[in-house]
Amino acid sequence: MEITSLRKTNSMLLSLQGRFDAGAADDFKEKMRTLTAQGVACYVIDLSRVSYIDSGGLGSLVTSLRRVREIQGDIRIASLSDKVRKVFELTRVYRIFDIYDSSESAVASYQAEAVQGVPLCI
Amino acid sequence: MHMIELTTPASLEKVQLGVIAVRNIAAAYYQIVTGKVPGEENVFLDSVELAAGEACTNAVKYSPAGKAEAHRLQVCFALEEDYLVVMIKDQNAAFDFATVMPPDFAETPESGYGIYLMKETMDEVSYQRKDGWNILKLKKRFGTGE
Incomplete structure (x- = not known):
């Protein structure tokens, strides 16, 4: 699975492509660990290209969500296919994640909170 | 009678390839039995792929530590009336399938969904221990694809 990261104004957008299975889970968790250690706490995970x-x-998403919430961060999920x-x-x-129709709307949700005075987490 | 049998080393990397093969073989059966070419979005194939993937991942996960590559798992396909049967066989330690509990959804655990997902997506899931093999039998009825 390929992971592409793109820094946005108030969040980090990670676009995943390919098969997000048990074999890819460790790579994803490692990517999240690295970014979180660099101080990134707010993420958008775009799953539109996950087959x-x-x-x-x-499980790796759940693990990562718990880690970033320990530092007052969040993971917001975008663009789920019907299969996913x-x-x-x-x-x-789905109950523990905020899920958006597009990565743009998920990124915008962080920006809207920033405008409203919610403390930034990136 | 088994009509197709795949054998793969019990590693996550190899299992990924194996699960892609499972979907494609299931698609071929689907086409033969229903006379329809399955589209990219097909609930029948999605279900078989997920259930077989979970079964194969569990087989790797419970392989003896450090010896996973030396162990093999087999995936066998058969037709039973209007059902596709996929059997996942490994030589790991036996386990008590009947007592495996569903996940505690209130806690949103990070793991433990495998057998639950198999049961949710298949019409029948059964387990037997035979001649040193764990055999998980997954059955899915054709005609649930559209």
């Missing part, structure tokens, strides 16, 4: 997700990939959304729903994992 497959399993419980291993999903179904796995979020079956596992009820």
Whole structure:
């Protein structure tokens, strides 16, 4: 799986491409660990180009969310295909994430909070 | 009767390739049985891919530490009436399938969804231990694709 990172005004946008399975989960967690150690706490994860997700990939998102919330950060999910959304729903994992239709709207949600005076986390 | 059998080393890297193969073989059966070419979005194929992927990942996860590459897992395909049958076989330690509990959804655990997802996406999931092999049998009825 490829992970592309793009720094936005109030968040880090990570675009994932390929199969987000148990084999890719460690790479994703390592990427998140590295960015978080650099002080990044607010993330948008764009899953529009993820062709497959399993419980291993999903688990790495849950692990990463818990880590960033310890530093008052967040992970917001964007652009789920029906196939990927179904796995979020079956596992009820959707309940702990804010999910957006597009990465633009997810990025904008951080910007809106910044305008409203919510402390920035990046 | 098994009509196709795949054998792969029990590593996550190899399993990824194996699961892609499972989807493609399931697509071929789908086309033969239903007479329809499955599109990219197909619930039947998505279900088989996910359930088989979870089963194969578990087989790797529970391989003896440090010896995963030396272990093999097998994926066998068969037809039973209007069902596709996919069997995942490994030689790991036996486990008590009947007592595996569903995840505690209230806690949103980071793992432990595998068997639950198999049961949710397949029409039937069963387990048997035979001649030193764990055999997970996944059954999915054709016609649930559209």
